[in-house]
Amino acid sequence: xxxxxxxxxxxxxxxxxxxxxxxxxxxxxxxxxxxxxxxxxxxxxxxxxxxxxxxxxxxxxxxxxxxxxxxxxxxxxxxxxxxxxxxxxxxxxxxxxxxxxxxxxxxxxxxxxxxxxxxxxxxxxxxxxxxx
Numbered sequence: 681x682x683x684x685x686x687x688x689x690x691x692x693x694x695x696x697x698x699x700x701x702x703x704x705x706x707x708x709x710x711x712x713x714x715x716x717x718x719x720x721x722x723x724x725x726x727x728x729x730x731x732x733x734x735x736x737x738x739x740x741x742x743x744x745x746x747x748x749x750x751x752x753x754x755x756x757x758x759x760x761x762x763x764x765x766x767x768x769x770x771x772x773x774x775x776x777x778x779x780x781x782x783x784x785x786x787x788x789x790x791x792x793x794x795x796x797x798x799x800x801x802x803x804x805x806x807x808x809x810x811x812x
Contacts, residue, residue, distance in 0.1 A: 707732060707749065707758070711781055711806035719799035723781070723806050734760055740798045749776075765795040774806075781806040 711723040724735045725747060732747035745762030756776040763772045772795050774783040783804045787793045796804065 707747075707776060709811065710809040712809055713799070713801075713804055713806055717801055719796070719801055719804065721796070721799070721804065721806060734763075736760070736763060738796060738798050765793060766797045767792075767794050774804075779808040 708725045708727045711725070713719050713721045720739060722737045726733050732749060733744065734747045735744040736742070743763050745760065748759040748761060750757040750759065758774045758776055758781060760772045764770065765772055770793070772783060774781045783795060785795050785799055785802055785804050
């Protein structure tokens with residue numbers, strides 16, 4: 681019993697230090713597709729008080745909205761709320777990998793869908809543009 685009190689005091693003192701800062705990946709910035717592949721998509725992600733927001737521009741549409749970031753143990757998924765695919769009209773999602781965003785643009789004969797009709801590329805890679 682006499683050892684419990686000193687151990688408890690030591691535990692309390694050791695836990696009173698500065699909290700560790702969480703490492704938060706920064707998704708904000710400008711992303712673009714490679715125009716040499718025949719598809720131009722400009723995406724700007726900004727961090728505001730209520731979370732991440734996006735602005736996307738292609739040669740046929742412009743859209744902006746709230747971006748939802750979902751993290752698993754090894755992967756990061758992005759949901760572009762309000763940005764709908766062509767067929768069916770489902771919300772477009774992508775995956776964040778090594779400073780780029782990958783969006784599967786269309787499916788297969790077993791799972792048919794199309795997100796951006798203006799691009800004839802199966803996997804759209806939006807690469808982060810270095811800040812000026």
